Amino acid sequence: MLITKIYQPNEVKIAAKELKLGELIAFPTETVYGLGADATNEQAVKRVYLAKGRPSDNPLIVTVASEKMITKYTGPLSSKARKVIAKFWPGSLTLVFDIKPGSLPNAVTGGLTTAAFRCPANNVTRKLIELAGVPIVGPSANSSGKPSPTTAQHVFHDLEGRIAGIVDDGPTQVGVESTILDLSTEKPTILRPGGVDVTEIEDVLGEKVISDKHTVKNSEIPKAPGMKYRHYAPDAKVLIVRPNQWQSVFEWTEKQKDPIGVMATSDILASYKKNEYSYDLGKDVVMASRRLFAGLRYFDEMNEVKTILVAEFPEDGLGMAYMNRLKKAASNQYFE
Ligand code: TXA
Ligand code: MG
Secondary structure (H helix, E strand, C coil), rough: CCCCHHHHHHHHHHHHHHCCCCCCCCCCCCCCCCCEEEEECHHHHHHHHHHCCCCCCCEEEEEECCHHCHHHHCCCCCCCHHHHHHCCCCCCCEEECCCCCCCCCCHHHHHCCCCEEEEEEEEEEEEHHHHHHCCCCCCCCCCCCCCCCCCCHHHHHHHHCCEEEHHHHHCCCCCCCEEECCCCCCCCCECCCCCHHHHHHHHCCEEEEEECCCCCCCCCCCCHCCCCCCCCCCCCCEEECCCHHHHHHHHHHHHHHCCCEECHHHHHCCCCCCCCEEEECCCHHHHHHHHHHHHHHHHCCCCCCCCEEEEECCCCHHHHHHHHHHHHHCCCCCCC
8 A cells, every 4th residue: 555645835846756757646726636647658547547446438637737738639729729728728627629649548538539638727736747747637536436625635535545645735716627618529518517607618719609508408419428427426315405495404404313414505504503514605606616525525424414405506607517516416316
């Protein structure tokens, strides 16, 4: 078993050396923590799947420090691509492009002719990649299927002994993963809602993009392969609560013999008795997105909590990403 070291931001040089040697290093981004390995080293990339317990047909995001790093794989970029990059990089937008055949290992692309690229806003991680001198793969640094990690402690909990180190830069800001935009298709297509709002992307492109929100579901649309797996799920059962249901929720929880975890906004909790089984999601969907995964993990640590009730938010803006993750964690089940 490996000893998993914790690196402070001023120790990225050592972490970068480990990456170059083919070791796995978890890194902070503004969305969630990622699990890094040299994307050009197939053996190292294969170990990422093992460490996470991830199905091997699920391709990995290639994390870069700048736009310059990707053209080696993609060739010259289209004007659409340059526009969105200029606006959203570094940031919470992942872009899927066609790549030159064989330019990245199959273990990265899952054998697809495209790859997903992301340049995160976190300075420490961009420095880490620059020092390593190679792009690094970056799936979320959780055990496959569990809520994504928003602190270095979450990563340690899931992957201790399986990875060489974690660069700790404190809790992440956005809390849900990046938006994935596919630019390899005729029409720009959203494969996963995330930290960047779809309407902002449409403003920059000057055209509608294809997403579940705007179009009739079309089974021909290629989806991010990872979206088909069970995801973000704690061990406890998760139920979604509509805004008008809180009164009945509180009456119901009183009658249960086992403790029920409750994740709600501050104003809702103010009218309820706060205790260790209530988890404050803050005042709005921005704060709630930042805290969602941490809350699910908090209750999982308490073995006696078998049911977690979580507040619904309207599905617009960041609410699209929040509800996408919550519905997966809850297998779409609502409190009745
Ligand atoms: O915010 C994020 O994006 C985080 C941080 C760490 O960067 N990373 C992340 O990675 O969420 P992961 O592996 O948990 O999710 C990546 C998703 C998967 O659903 C995968 O199937 C999809 O991206 N993906 C990767 N390459 C793809 C490709 N060429 N075409 C379509 N989808 C792809
Ligand atoms: Mg993930």
